[in-house]
Amino acid sequence: MAQQQRAANTREAIVTGAATAFQAHGYGMTSLAEIAEASGVTKGALYFHFDSKEAIALAVIDAQHAAAGTIGVALHESGTTGIAATLTASFAFARQLRENPIARAGIRLTLEASSFQTPVVGPYLDWIAWIEGYLVEAAAAGDLREEVNPSTLAHLIIPAFTGVQMVSEVLTHRDDIYQRVEELWLLLLPGTVPPDRWEQIRELLARIRREVSEQP
C-alpha cells in the first residue's frame, strides 16, 4: 500500500463530480464524459477507482447515506432524543439537500436506482428504522399519542418528507424547503402528539427551524 492520499482525493473528487452531474441530469442522462469533466479527472481514473457507471452511482448513494448518518451521530452526541431528534433530523437533512450536491444526487439516484441491476432499497429502510427509533423514544416520553404506531408513522414520514423534497426541488429549487418542512410538521402535530404538548413542541419546531436557517 503505497500512497493512498492522492488516490483518496481523486476518489472523493469523482464522487463529488459524479454527484453534481447526476443531481442535475439523473442517472441515465449523465455520461461518463460529463462525470469525468465535472470531477476534473479522465476516464482512466474513473475506471481505476470504479468498475462501472453503476458502481459510481452506488458510491454516490453510499456517500449520501454516510452523510445522513452523521446527523444521527451528532444528535446522539448532543443527547438529543425523541421528538426533538425527529424534528432536528428532518431539518438537518433538508439542509444537506439544499447545500450538498452529494445529498441531492443521492436522493435522486435512490429513487431511480430501483431499476438498477441490483435495486437499492436499503437507504429508505434505514431512514425509516432510524426515525422509528426516535419515535419509540418519543412515545416513552409521552410525546406521542397512544393510538399512533411508531412504525406506521415512520413509514409515512419518510415518504412524505421525500416527496416534499423532490417537488420543492422541481418547483423552487428547494428555496421554500424549510418552510414546507415546518408546515408539514405543523400539520402532522395534532394527529401525532398529545394536546398538552402542542405548545411546547410548536416552540421547539420554531426554534429548530430558526437555527437551521441561520446556521452559517
Add this chain to the structure above:
Amino acid sequence: MAQQQRAANTREAIVTGAATAFQAHGYGMTSLAEIAEASGVTKGALYFHFDSKEAIALAVIDAQHAAAGTIGVALHESGTTGIAATLTASFAFARQLRENPIARAGIRLTLEASSFQTPVVGPYLDWIAWIEGYLVEAAAAGDLREEVNPSTLAHLIIPAFTGVQMVSEVLTHRDDIYQRVEELWLLLLPGTVPPDRWEQIRELLARIRREVSEQP
C-alpha cells in the same frame, strides 16, 4: 386530412408502449428501440408521429395529465365536492398509478423532466390548484379548521402524496399504497378538520378506501 383512425391507433400504441418502457427504466435509460418494440411499431412510425424522444415523453406526461383530469370530471358529474372530493380523488389517483402504466410513467417522468430542455412543472401546479379548489369548498362547508390555509395545505398534500407513491413503488411495487394513503389521511385529519367532523370523515375515508379496493 385523409384517414385518421389507423394513425390515432398507432399513436396511442406508441404512447402506451413508451409509458411501459419509461415506467420501468426511466427516461434516460430507455432507448427508442425499446419504445418501438414495446409499441409494436418501427422507428419510422415513431418519428412520423413525434419529433424526438423528448416529445414522446411529453406526450406520455400529457396522457397521464388527461387521465388524471377524468377523475375531476367524474367527481364533478357525481356532484362530489369538498373533503369527499379530495379523499376520493386521492384514492382514484392511487388506483390509476397501480393499474395504468401511463399513470406510473407520467409521475416518474414528471419528476425526471425537470431536467428536460423545457422543464415540466405544469402538472404539479395543476394538481395543487385542483386540490386547493376542493379544499376551498371544504372550508366553506366547515370541514376545514379555520387556521388551515387551503393553498398551504394543497402545496403539502400533493408532494406528500407523490412521495408516498414513489417510495411505495420502490419498496412494495405499490402493493401497500391504499393502506399508506389511508394512513396519511388519518394522520392529517386532526390537523386539518374540526373535531366535530372527525367521526364522520373517518367513516367516509373507510368507505372510499373500501370502494376503491373492491372496484373491478
Add this chain to the structure above:
DNA sequence: TGACAAAAATACCGTCTGGTATCTTTTACG
C-alpha cells in the same frame, strides 16, 4: 537515486444511440 508499484492519462474499440432519408404499403376519394 534507481526500481517498482500505484495512480492516472491517453488512445482506442465495438456497439448502440437518437435521428434521417428513402422506399413501400395502406387508405380515402375523385
Add this chain to the structure above:
DNA sequence: CGTAAAAGATACCAGACGGTATTTTTGTCA
C-alpha cells in the same frame, strides 16, 4: 379503379456511449 397523399417500414448515418488496453506519470522506499 386509379392516384395521390398519408402512414409506416427499411436502411442507413454520424457521433456518442460505456468500457478496455496501453502508456505515462507519480510517489515510496530500499
